Amino acid sequence: ALWHTSALNTYFATGKVRMISHFFWKGDNYWTKGLVYQDVDSGNALVRNPVWWAYREYIAHTEQKILAAYTGLQDRWLDAIVTTDPNGQIIHLIVVNKSDLPRAIDFAFDAPATFGGDVLVSKRTMQPNGAGRYGAPFAEPIITDVYQHQTVTIAADRQIRYAETLPPRTIVYYTLRQR
Numbered sequence: 001a002l003w004h005t006s007a008l009n010t011y012f013a014t015g016k017v018r019m020i021s022h023f024f025w026k027g028d029n030y031w032t033k034g035l036v037y038q039d040v041d042s043g044n045a046l047v048r049n050p051v052w053w054a055y056r057e058y059i060a061h062t063e064q065k066i067l068a069a070y071t072g073l074q075d076r077w078l079d080a081i082v083t084t085d086p087n088g089q090i091i092h093l094i095v096v097n098k099s100d101l102p103r104a105i106d107f108a109f110d111a112p113a114t115f116g117g118d119v120l121v122s123k124r125t126m127q128p129n130g131a132g133r134y135g136a137p138f139a140e141p142i143i144t145d146v147y148q149h150q151t152v153t154i155a156a157d158r159q160i161r162y163a164e165t166l167p168p169r170t171i172v173y174y175t176l177r178q179r
Contacts, residue, residue: 004051005171006096008058009081013069050128053141054171057126061092061173068109070095078105078166088112093174097166106163116156118179120149126171151179 035052038044063083070080077099083092091111097103123146154160154176166172 002054002096002098002169002171005054005058005094006079006098008055009069009079009094009096010071012062012066012081012083013071048140050141053143054126057124057143057171057173058094061094061124061175063090063092067091067112068107070105070107074107075103075105078103080105080107080162082109084112084115088114089178091115091160091174091176093162093172093176095162095164095166095172095174097168097170100168102165102167104163104165106161108159108161111154111156111158111160113157115176115178116154116158119152119154120175120177120179121147121152122149122175122177123147124173125167126173127167128169152176 035049035055036046037049038046062081063085065084065086067082067084068080069082070078072079078095078097080093080095084090088111095105097105125144125146127142127144129142160176162174164172
């Protein structure tokens with residue numbers, strides 16, 4: 001799920017969106033890629049794999065316009081993408097730490113001209129080792145709402161700086177919504 005989310009960040013940052021279509025195929029013992037899996041080790045049942053959960057969160061936390069991207073050029077273990085809606089009222093930030101170690105990320109991006117003042121911020125975190133009916137590798141990742149909403153005041157027409165140390169093998173989703 002980490003690598004798929006990282007691949008999505010890279011594809012969207014480079015504009016090569018057509019390359020992601022093979023990730024949607026159903027996997028089996030001979031071809032494990034895909035969003036769902038069906039074969040002997042899943043009891044021949046069609047099950048969601050961790051990639052499905054990552055795509056679900058990715059779709060829920062992606063808007064129509066890319067504001068910024070932090071790619072493997074800066075750090076091969078970290079990447080991020082920042083998107084906004086057409087009105088500049090919502091900003092989503094998706095950050096991936098693919099490393100087995102905590103990694104620090106620090107970058108800034110320009111906020112839309114219409115974005116500023118009191119902003120509601122929410123944060124979700126996706127980590128491995130969740131439970132599932134079929135166990136690994138079909139277990140749903142642990143997805144936690146670190147905080148539902150936190151109010152922050154942001155100056156208009158300014159850059160937003162993002163700095164955080166991410167736990168190992170983690171995907172973090174931020175939503176900033178104009179009040």
